[in-house]
Amino acid sequence: MMRFQRVASISPLIIVATRVIAVVAALLVGGLGFAIAGFDVPMLAGNVVTSSFGTEFGLEDLGLLVSPLILTGLAAAVTLRIGLWNIGGEGQFYAGAIAATVVGLSIQSNDVVMLPLMLVAGFMGGAVWILIPALARAYLAIDEIITTLLLNFVAILLVNYLCTGPMRDPQQAVQSASDRVPYEMPELSGDLHWGIGVAVGMTLILAIVLAFTGWGYEVRVAGANRHAAHYAGMPVRRRLMQVMLLSGGIAGVAGMLEIVGTVHRLQGGISNNFGYLGVMVAVLAGGLPIGVLPAALLMGIILNGGIVLQAYGVSTYEVLALTGLVLLFIAVGEQLAYYRLVRLRPVAQ
Secondary structure, eight states: OEEEEEOSOOOHHHHHHHHHHHHHHHHHHHHHHHHHTTOOHHHHHHHHHHHHHSSHHHHHHHHHHHHHHHHHHHHHHHHHTTTOOOOOHHHHHHHHHHHHHHHHHHOOOOHHHHHHHHHHHHHHHHHHHTHHHHHHHHHHOOOHHHHHHHHHHHHHHHHHHHHHTTTOOTTOSSSOBOOOOSOOOOEEETTEETHHHHHHHHHHHHHHHHHHSHHHHHHHHHHHOHHHHHHTTOOHHHHHHHHHHHHHHHHHHHHHHHIIIIIOSOBTTTTTTHHHHHHHHHHHTTTOGGGHHHHHHHHHHHHHHHHHHHHTTOOHHHHHHHHHHHHHHHHHHHHHTTEEEEEOOOOOO
């Protein structure tokens, strides 16, 4: 007799293969749905591929989407390593953007001085925004999911207040926004700036730190079994605080880069839900910092493809449905990958 049995662990190659199969299966099912709805699926697929990878403009747009997704995904992934969920990347993104904008508008200098200074300000803004949830989790055991999530709405409302009040540029008659920040991230190609290099660099550095340092080892152990880490004498509470502040800071850097690289002024809606999408990226990456890079690229392709599909009459809801289908298939596929069909041995009489 045969039955399915769950195994304790699987190899990274199986995880990668499972996700590739899941994405292909989801796209096939989504394509079938589009065909039933009357769309020319081969034409749509060809235009998505061509628009994303066939032109320099498409690659630049893809890069502009991937850059913040890497950082917000990394912010969520680092907390997963210690067994926590940072759902507040959206608010920390806005907090970093606010801090970077204030510094950029208050100090006059050259780009060489100001860009690192604004990066530090963005990091500090995001870290400060997650400080209360971090303290509440570390010292009062209050669920960080609720506190980080609720602060997103506070940050969004704060940006709207600043852009319609104290920081409003009176020259912006149509849209409420701050004055233009006079510092820009160096150009990499066209509209694509070196922010993507910063995002990839931070990801690689954090992956190395978590994998090869004592600090990273303690974070991983605390994430696997907090009681065992505490019993072993590891400073679990301190590591928890450090990880959460680091997470908020990384998301804040994403907000800073959006200011100096793309938008150039503080205004409502600059995040484009990158904070929430970063949680999905982290889940797709399995909480591994190095896995954030391909996961962010996949999410960027989906988002960029959605923009192209809307240009051909596909509604926003259908695009969101396709995105959800991809994520659902990946989640289900990852769970199924842990099961093996084994033969039951006959019980001796």
